[in-house]
């Protein structure tokens with residue numbers, strides 16, 4: 001299927017009165033529209049947004065909550081920062097529409113502590129929305145009420161995981177919960193809660209304004225719309241790019257003027273490392289899926305050092321609650337250090353890869369389930385490079 | 391701590407708890423306010439928060455020690471946090487790290503004797519397209535060079 005180009009978010013002409021239009025629809029009609037658009041979560045896991053909202057809407061409860069996940073901590077990812085900074089309204093409007101659709105009257109933005117400098121700007125935008133009757137009581141003349149409050153994180157990557165985020169909002173250590181139950185049933189304070197990424201919310205008013213049919217034409221068969229990609233590393237034009245799903249890695253590299261690229265890390269430290277031979281692959285949920293980052297490595301980079309940096313990250317950020325992740329990441333890091341010193345035998349390396357596979361299965365949350373990804377990928381694709389160094 | 395200082399801190403914490411409400415879900419905002427004003431959350435402050443929220447002090451301690459930005463001891467007035475994650479590493483954070491260490495004459499994890507600067511590493515702070523990046527208290531600095539980093543430190547009064 002050909003890819004239809006188009007911008008969804010980075011084109012102000014698409015930002016109409018989605019909120020007003022939404023409030024004229026019935027909640028079920030909004031959920032239908034979002035389902036038909038094919039919108040999937042932009043935070044990494046790609047769960048269908050319409051389905052999540054439908055589950056929360058169906059839950060019977062006196063209170064429900066909407067949470068915007070602005071904890072953006074995945075190394076190499078900064079697209080939510082740009083959305084919050086430059087397209088603030090779109091994000092808040094998406095939250096209000098979500099609240100109306102599922103029957104919630106309170107929304108929280110969980111903003112990572114590192115983005116505290118954005119706080120005043122976000123707060124003044126919220127104040128403006130209250131004064132324009134877009135927040136508070138009887139929004140735009142409807143009988144819908146909604147409030148938004150911003151909460152700050154305090155420097156813990158794992159709090160981006162939705163159940164850890166909820167723990168943190170409730171005043172606890174940010175330790176992920178067992179799932180199920182999922183937040184749509186038992187979320188904040190035990191009430192049905194939807195947690196969505198900043199970019200997911202931002203797409204909502206645009207979809208309502210332009211229509212699901214318009215949105216659904218952009219992208220690929222199974223990945224609708226566009227994706228914001230944060231590009232960093234070895235290239236001339238780093239930054240945030242909006243591309244339709246289906247864009248190949250080669251096309252991305254050309255866009256950002258990257259030269260002599262040896263490999264790219266897609267989806268941050270917990271994503272996957274793609275070597276040059278696979279640059280024809282494309283960014284989509286069905287091929288290379290990403291929460292929104294590409295880190296580029298040119299031919300001079302030492303992939304073992306790259307891997308060491310990732311493993312140090314996971315050792316520090318593991319919440320320590322479950323053994324495969326707490327101990328496993330340390331073992332993998334030690335393995336990298338052994339290789340560095342030339343002390344790792346091939347059979348021990350094989351054992352470490354097996355350990356990684358065990359962690360993928362046995363860890364409690366996505367952190368430990370995905371932290372072995374770069375280890376396995378880099379050891380597989382760059383075995384020759386790494387083991388000819390000694 | 392002097393008794394008068396203690397009661398001043400108690401009064402202050404009571405004020406903050408009153409403002410947010412004495413329920414557990416307000417624990418983080420309450421602690422963040424104390425941290426912002428005092429630079430750390432002392433054992434005494436933790437006990438007072440626990441008392442006012444009617445939870446065990448160990449619950450508060452558990453939270454304070456979980457989050458990277460919270461601290462229990464007094465440290466520098468300026469917390470300098472240099473990003474050490476991959477994109478900033480590729481962009482040359484090592485040179486910045488060495489330059490700052492030389493300039494302040496401390497290692498990462500340490501505080502200068504005059505309690506002006508505490509030097510730490512931080513993980514990716516979302517400025518990867520503009521690395522090397524660092525955070526000094528709440529302010530972000532990007533596109534660092536050794537010279538620029540030192541200038542910035544010199545401008546901290």
Ligand SMILES: Cc1cc2nc3c(=O)[nH]c(=O)nc-3n(C[C@H](O)[C@H](O)[C@H](O)COP(=O)(O)O)c2cc1C
Nearest residue numbers: 041042043069071072073160161162196197200366
């Ligand atoms: C360790 C870890 C960190 C995560 N960090 C984030 C994050 O910073 N932002 C985010 O939106 N989702 C993050 N997620 C995914 C969330 O758990 C959740 O799937 C997402 O917020 C759902 O929103 P979406 O469906 O709109 O993508 C993280 C997951 C894990 C396991």
Ligand code: SF4
Nearest residue numbers: 319321322325365368
């Ligand atoms: S996988 Fe890691 S981060 Fe997740 S719960 Fe287990 S120890 Fe914590």
Ligand code: FES
Nearest residue numbers: 473478515517518
């Ligand atoms: S890697 Fe340093 S800000 Fe992201």
